[in-house]
Amino acid sequence: MIPLSEAPRPAAPDVRIGHVYLKVADLDRAIAFYSGVLGFDVMQRFHSGAAFLAAGGYHHHLGLNIWESAGGTPPPPGHTWPLGCKSAKRR
Numbered sequence: 001m002i003p004l005s006e007a008p009r010p011a012a013p014d015v016r017i018g019h020v021y022l023k024v025a026d027l028d029r030a031i032a033f034y035s036g037v038l039g040f041d042v043m044q045r046f047h048s049g050a051a052f053l054a055a056g057g058y059h060h061h062l063g064l065n066i067w068e069s070a071g072g073t074p075p076p077p078g079h080t081w082p083l084g085c086k087s088a089k090r091r
Contacts, residue, residue, distance in 0.1 A: 040053035
């Protein structure tokens with residue numbers, strides 16, 4: 001695994017990922033990670049409660065919201081799954 005600081009960005013336009021919806025505790029922090037670190041574009045934001053992000057101009061790959069999770073605490077260890085993205089051009 002390469003260090004995050006050396007990871008390729010932005011998300012490649014040919015990334016293939018289904019629609020993933022995440023309940024997050026802090027919408028601005030989640031947007032900063034998925035757009036600022038992983039390189040997804042913010043496609044739409046609904047007030048302060050939800051945002052939709054994508055790669056390559058798609059309407060959205062990721063939906064983020066705080067509707068039932070604002071200010072929540074992280075889940076206990078072992079209760080989350082890693083999210084992987086695969087690009088045909090990046091292996």
